[in-house]
Amino acid sequence: xxxxxxxVCRRAVxxxxxxxxxxxxxxxxxxxxxxx
Numbered sequence: 835x836x837x838x839x840x841x842v843c844r845r846a847v848x849x850x851x852x853x854x855x856x857x858x859x860x861x862x863x864x865x866x867x868x869x870x
Contacts, residue, residue, distance in 0.1 A: 842867040 838849045840862045849869060852859045860869040 838862075838869060840865065840867055840869075 836849055837846050840847050842865045843862060847862050847864055849860045850863050852861055861867065
């Protein structure tokens with residue numbers, strides 16, 4: 835788990851790593867914003 839700043843929530847959150855097949859998506863647990 836990595837702390838990351840979410841521009842939508844405007845605070846540091848723990849990014850959730852979600853796997854979709856062979857693609858790894860890093861997402862905000864509060865609002866669902868996908869980090870690039």
